[in-house]
Structures are given as C-alpha cells and as structure tokens.
Amino acid sequence: MRDKRVVEKSEDCTGDYMVACSFKNIVDEYQWAFASVYGPNLDCAGSVLWDELAGLSSIWDFPWCIGGNFNITRFSSEQSGGSSFNSPMVDFSNFIYEQDLLDIPLTAGTYTWSSNREHPTWSRINKFLVSPEWEDITLNSSKRDSPGCA
Template sequence: MKLSILSWNVRGLNKRDKRLRVSNLLRDWNADVVCLQETKIQCMSRNIVRSLWGRNHVDWCCLDSCGASGGILIMWDTRVVEKVDVCVGTYSLAVSFKNVVDLSAWAYAEVYGPNLDRDRRFIWDELAGVLSWWNLPWCIGGDFNVTRFPSERSGGARLDSAMMGFSDFISEQGLMDLPLAGGAFTWSVSQDPPLWSRIDQFLISPDLEAW
C-alpha cells in the first residue's frame, strides 16, 4: 500500500493567519500522514488540529513545545491508517500504525533535533530506544538539525563529530538514508554568502523498503 508522508518545519503555528496558510498548502498536497515540527505551541488542541487539517477523518498526537521552542504535531487520515500506540520523547514523537486496507503494521517517528552539539548524543540514544519499542518496519523523518557529510552543507564545512555521530546511528540501527530528490539541500539562510544545508532526512528500515 502506497502512503504519502509529509514532514515540514513550520517555524511556529501560534498565529491564526499562519495556520491558514499552512492549512491551504496541506489541502493542496493531500498527504495521508502530516508531520509538523517547531510548532511552538505549548498546549495543542483539537480546534487547532482541525483548523490545520481542513478536512474530516483526522486523528493526531503531539509533543508540546517547551516555551516557544520546539513542538511536534503528527496528524493522519483515519480512513488510511489507524493509531495503535504512541511514544513521546524529548526530541521525537513516534506512532505505531495499522493500515486500514491491508492491516499492515508499521511505525513512524518524527524528529526535531537539538541545535547544540553537546546535546546531539541524547537524540541518538533516544531514537535507539524508540526503535526497540516496537518490532515493526520503521520510517524516521524530520529536522535533525545536523548533516551527515560536509557536502550537505555549504561554506566548506569539514567532517565533525556531530556528522560522524549521525552516520554511526544510521549504521548501528541498520537504517537506509533515502536520497533527496529535486535538490541538494533542504534549509537555507539568506545572507552573503548564503548558507545551505541538508538537515531534513527520511530514514527507513530495510523491511519497509520492501513495501
């Protein structure tokens, strides 16, 4: 069964006009599972979710923000997938799903990684624990706030310990890093010279690729 998953760093959803713009785009993209990072909302509500989804048949779970920092929201079409269980972490939000049509079970984790190198080892430990929670095919997506290779960052970056830690996690967990289509980077800052990087990833377990 083919599913469409959208992962997007929205940089805040507190303003009504921002939620309207996001809702209009989500309606156009029509994804089955929608994952939003950096919501900056401390207490997510059903009214906010419905204003974003803009359709019926929605269920959701969230990781509330810490003040105005972070926050993750996962929404899905209940005609396509059903929630079985949820695991809420510090940097991740994971859901085990069952497909409505073929009853296949799988799991998804959305990530919003820390910005500081000293905190990044905690996310790998957290995700390793989450992956052991359910013995299912996995997909992990989101904004990891770190690149894997110097080539994924503009400005002549060199291989550092944060990059190596990310690659070590992927290798140790037996995950596959899906290639990026349509461009080389996922994030930019308009300055002179501009900065570009690929900090958004989708990682899958080999058993999910067989789907």
C-alpha cells in the same frame, strides 16, 4: 486527520526531540511506525535524540520511517562551502548504520535549508531515514498499484 477506516494508531511516544506513533493498517493489519524529529541545535545534545530513536527501535519491531529536521549533516558535502568532518557527524552516521537505516537521497536539488543571511549557507539537515523493510513494502506497494502491473 487520518482516516480511521484506513489506519489505526496503536501507540505513541514523545521525547525531547521527537514524536512517534506506531500504526496498523485496517485492511491487511500491517504494522509500521513513523517518527517526526526536530533535532537539537547544540551538537552536545545529539546523543539524546539518537538514544530516543534507538529506544523506539528496541520496543517497536516494525518497519519504520523517521523524518524531519535533524539539525546536523552527515557529510561535509551536505553543506555549502564544506565543513570539517566532526564527531556529531560521525555520531549521526553511526546511528544510521547501527539502526540499519537508509538515508533517502534527494531527487531534486542539493540542500534543504538556508540561513537566509546576506551570504547564506546551505545545508541538507532535513532527511527521511527508513528501515529496509519500509523501503521493501513501499516499493512493492507502488509497483503493485501501478497501472499495467500484475
């Protein structure tokens, strides 16, 4: 439950593979958006998710963060045992590039998911993607709130 004294939900949007909300901070009226995704299990349905998220970007001109299980890796190095570079990976990378998003790197570990089989495969299908404006405001905010910083 969010504290309504801190943030106010402005709008929400639900798609086949995402739920998104735009928010406004109460104190400074700063507007931002967050989208939670659970990507399709079939590669052929990936374009639906990219279209849903690109549509949000076109109607909400705010800094934003997208997080969740995309069910796709961007690079063969994000999967144990490697995999061949395929068109869904290209589509994912193109979406990130076209939306000018940053793929936040992991700070610990290499993978975020395992198949839990006798011989498991590991991959990095869970990600957070942010707009440069989101990164700017969160970095500046954390520096501003750090002890000893003016």
